[in-house]
Amino acid sequence: MHDFHTKNPYTQQKIKEYSYFSKERLEQCLGAAAGANPVWGITSISERTSLLKRVAQLMEERSETLAQLITDEMGKPIGQSRAELDKCIWVCKFYAKNAGSFLTDAVIETEAAESFISYDPLGTILGIMPWNYPFWQVMRFAAPTLTAGNTIILKHAENVSGCAQAIASLFMDAGYPKGCFQVILTDHDSVSELIAHDVIKAVSLTGSGKAGRAVAETAGKQLKKAVLELGGNNSCVVWEDADLEKYMDVMVKARMQNNGQSCIAAKRFIVVAPIYDAFVTQLKKRLEALRIGDPNEEDTVISVLARTDLADTLRGQVSESVEMGAKIVMGHTGEGTHYAPTMLTNVTNKMPVFREETFGPVATVIKVANRQEALDLAADSTFGLGTMLFTEDIEAAKKVISQIPDGAFFINEMVKSDVRLPFGGTKNSGYGRELSKEGIMEFVNKKTIYITKN
Numbered sequence: 001m002h003d004f005h006t007k008n009p010y011t012q013q014k015i016k017e018y019s020y021f022s023k024e025r026l027e028q029c030l031g032a033a034a035g036a037n038p039v040w041g042i043t044s045i046s047e048r049t050s051l052l053k054r055v056a057q058l059m060e061e062r063s064e065t066l067a068q069l070i071t072d073e074m075g076k077p078i079g080q081s082r083a084e085l086d087k088c089i090w091v092c093k094f095y096a097k098n099a100g101s102f103l104t105d106a107v108i109e110t111e112a113a114e115s116f117i118s119y120d121p122l123g124t125i126l127g128i129m130p131w132n133y134p135f136w137q138v139m140r141f142a143a144p145t146l147t148a149g150n151t152i153i154l155k156h157a158e159n160v161s162g163c164a165q166a167i168a169s170l171f172m173d174a175g176y177p178k179g180c181f182q183v184i185l186t187d188h189d190s191v192s193e194l195i196a197h198d199v200i201k202a203v204s205l206t207g208s209g210k211a212g213r214a215v216a217e218t219a220g221k222q223l224k225k226a227v228l229e230l231g232g233n234n235s236c237v238v239w240e241d242a243d244l245e246k247y248m249d250v251m252v253k254a255r256m257q258n259n260g261q262s263c264i265a266a267k268r269f270i271v272v273a274p275i276y277d278a279f280v281t282q283l284k285k286r287l288e289a290l291r292i293g294d295p296n297e298e299d300t301v302i303s304v305l306a307r308t309d310l311a312d313t314l315r316g317q318v319s320e321s322v323e324m325g326a327k328i329v330m331g332h333t334g335e336g337t338h339y340a341p342t343m344l345t346n347v348t349n350k351m352p353v354f355r356e357e358t359f360g361p362v363a364t365v366i367k368v369a370n371r372q373e374a375l376d377l378a379a380d381s382t383f384g385l386g387t388m389l390f391t392e393d394i395e396a397a398k399k400v401i402s403q404i405p406d407g408a409f410f411i412n413e414m415v416k417s418d419v420r421l422p423f424g425g426t427k428n429s430g431y432g433r434e435l436s437k438e439g440i441m442e443f444v445n446k447k448t449i450y451i452t453k454n
Helices: 024-041 046-062 063-074 078-102 134-149 159-176 190-195 208-221 244-260 273-288 308-325 371-379 394-399 436-440
Strands: 005-007 014-018 112-121 123-129 153-155 182-186 200-206 225-229 235-238 268-274 327-330 342-345 360-366 389-390 408-411 444-451
Touching: 005 159, 014 159, 024 112, 024 123, 024 153, 024 182, 046 063, 046 078, 046 134, 046 159, 063 078, 063 159, 078 134, 078 436, 123 134, 123 190, 134 153, 134 159, 134 200, 134 436, 153 159, 153 190, 159 182, 190 200, 190 208, 200 208, 208 225, 235 244, 235 371, 244 273, 244 360, 244 389, 268 273, 268 371, 273 327, 273 342, 273 360, 308 327, 308 342, 308 360, 360 371, 394 408
Parallel strands: 123 153, 123 200, 153 182, 200 225, 235 268, 235 389, 268 360, 342 360, 389 408
Antiparallel strands: 005 014, 112 444, 327 342
């Protein structure tokens, strides 16, 4: 008897059946992680980074097979699946190169003969990861966390369980000690028990706001640290002097990459009046030109959503907004997991497509009178992941950065994660940071050392 199965969202063909781990098997995994901690925690940085380099090498060698697995399990166009793996390789190489300097004791001058900060691993970290970037979300968490000397237990989204097992094989085949990286198959009801378990020292979640609140509540009761990377409702602000010919393709990609299923996607286009008509015309033209079809074909840009229930939710958000006065310029068609690129105008800040996260290829366009109104509307959100602003007036743009209380502010570029820069949000988009030096510092004990000599 199996508990669930993975399914190709484009063909609807069953891929593989899975069963949840028994309580006994979960305890064995926790015990293996606990057993690995003492040795792995004192393993030299050079050994840890050497293994991480090997993971990057294995991903390069297996890239075509792994890319196909991503496409099969969640419907990402194959070219974008390859790009996801390239980014995973980058993050591994980045921490392999920089972890040593990031984790070096920081000497602090005081009255002591010696005083410094050391960075010790916390132990076993639970990672709860989503399906939309099934390799990247895991690797950007795992690469720094493992290299800091922690062990990991991964609870991945069920519909990408094949990806989860492939990731575990990468670490195993690279030569990581037994218990360092393990994948578990368990239902959502067991997660709170896992977080509360003595072996688990902290938790990292990428997921919905609902999941974030549940994890934060459980972790808080146990006084355990949590890093939460939750949803987003990013604005793309377009001032009247924006160069649409130069940047329109960037703006389209900011909304439509990964079939629109991205927390950092440009979900709300807020455009000042003088350039509004030209923007609407060009955006519609670019969206109509997108190649829609089989995710296995090289020129496909838009394929299907990962699950039917996700598409149904999006249909409901659009339909309710239309009932409130929004106008469908194009799209809002398709059945099952199929959902055509959609563009809405006449959108107000009361509508679901403005207030909620729309996880799919829906672009909403809002007309405003001036620059300040655009910024005010961009900040009018319960989310705080990132904002992008397009303008030729860079100095004016730099002066308004502090008006947007998000985790990121990009000028003339789409919001994206870069391994060299911290990534994370504010408000309902969560807290904590991934990537860069800040990411590897999330799951270490910043220990003060103070030595007085006679």
